[in-house]
Amino acid sequence: MTTIQNPAKLTPREARGLFRDGIAAPTTGWCTGYTQANLIAVPEDWAYDVLLFTQRNPGPCPVLDVTDPGAAHTVLAPGADLRTDLPRYRVWEHGELVDEPTEVAARWRDDLVAFLIGCSFTFETALVEAGIPLRHRQQGRNVAMYRTDRQCRPAGRLSGPMVVSMRPIPADQVDTAVRVTARMPAVHGAPVHVGDPAGLGIADLDRPDFGDPVTAVPGDVPVFWACGVTPQAVLMASRPPFAISHAPGHMLVTDSSDAEYRVVG
């Protein structure tokens, strides 16, 4: 596997070029300051349900762009090809994962509508700038994600629980973390819960449903944000005949700046 020197300093265009050439690395820490997005592409006859689900559940499902049927380009990254420019994809049939390739050019269909959905990587930049330590990064792990007992508002064939990401935050910085992320409603916004995981029906923080367990430091409080994994989890549970998504952590790196998603108050 090729090692990329200093991926944080690459431009989004350079990063996408590497991915197009077959490099398949997770995008955490790549292209500092640029927004990364989740991809979910579904047949046109499923697009209304997905779009309505995102409208009804904007916290976990902040839509950054929706393509026209069959199109493989997005206003978020002019010149990018959505079929080749992510590092790794997942191909789904009837809700089952059938392949995890590095490009999907031959599998893209004329009736596919692609949803690009905001990612908490975007607000992590703002948290770091505010001086808040991110334990999962310090520990070299993916963020921990959990299914909750909070049901999303259903839309057509789609229904299911909200998924949250959790970050342990020093107690005296929780207010800052809330304030910083509240200013970014387009990428999940303020936490949905602070403190006891039982409040969200989470039994054991050491056993996340997605990502990695993350170790808290004494004095940390668990803080939970609505997570962009929610729409993918809900969609696949409803078993659409076909879908393509990014592979976990292997996101679209866009040309948008993280700062564009901050509300200036």
Added chain:
Amino acid sequence: MTTIQNPAKLTPREARGLFRDGIAAPTTGWCTGYTQANLIAVPEDWAYDVLLFTQRNPGPCPVLDVTDPGAAHTVLAPGADLRTDLPRYRVWEHGELVDEPTEVAARWRDDLVAFLIGCSFTFETALVEAGIPLRHRQQGRNVAMYRTDRQCRPAGRLSGPMVVSMRPIPADQVDTAVRVTARMPAVHGAPVHVGDPAGLGIADLDRPDFGDPVTAVPGDVPVFWACGVTPQAVLMASRPPFAISHAPGHMLVTDSSDAEYRVVG
């Protein structure tokens, strides 16, 4: 015509009850502090285009709720009937206005999807609280609205220009007006333009395309916000076979508080 004493102090439920009984007054100034919403109901096969248009143009089209096909109720106003509880409606066939009744119970169809879209009345509450004079209210007029030369991003069969509302604001309070409305991205957000109307392709402020002309006071600067009339204007220009909307100024009064749409920073 019945005169309602102190409509500002009514609860939304009381107001909707009056409208259900046939009272047909514009809702400006009714139920202080409660959010009012634009209504557009279209046949199900037009709903995806409308929803995608609103996603691609969130400034002029802040969607607050979308109903299931045929449903006449909304989470924004539990107990309300969308077919009777607005003061006045417009019925459209092939983009032509055919009727302006006070209820549409007999015309509602099982395939209608209703979009409830945010209204600048919501941020006007915040402007007034910030001490900013609203000239149209002082002058007892509707706000002035204009078609611009800025094209919205098209979606399916829908395309057309953005409509803006204009408020003359004292020059030394423009920064406050920008800051206050920037905090409310769910109801149009910050102005799209400040100053010379030619910057939006508007030839004559005294001749608005919708609403009333409003007289500026010396020292005022024209400030322009994306307007919720945009999706209705764009939709009707594309001539859907059937649609129902609210009549101008005759909005749905919801149970949501205006304050819910402020981002706390």
